[in-house]
Amino acid sequence: MSDRVDWNDLRDRRMAEPGAAEAYEVTRIAFELGQEVRHLREHKGWSQSQLAKSAGMTQPAVARFEAGGTVPTLPVLECFARALSMKLDVRFAPDADAT
Numbered sequence: 001m002s003d004r005v006d007w008n009d010l011r012d013r014r015m016a017e018p019g020a021a022e023a024y025e026v027t028r029i030a031f032e033l034g035q036e037v038r039h040l041r042e043h044k045g046w047s048q049s050q051l052a053k054s055a056g057m058t059q060p061a062v063a064r065f066e067a068g069g070t071v072p073t074l075p076v077l078e079c080f081a082r083a084l085s086m087k088l089d090v091r092f093a094p095d096a097d098a099t
Contacts, residue, residue, distance in 0.1 A: 030069075033068075051084070055080055
């Protein structure tokens, strides 16, 4: 069974496909935004249902967002910011990897 592929080989092959790196980056950003909203929600002591009600959403939508399962639009981020008594601040930052 020399055709067996380990996880690292499979990942390297997938990441070499066109668009894979960009898709990975979008997924990373969605995951990090979801984690930040979850942190802020938990800091307030709220359930997902409480955040959903305050943001005008459903609890499953909040759960998907917090899990990184959706790429948010700016209006969705604004809804979360308002519900959490925060100000949304979108900015560009220098890319440490850029040459």
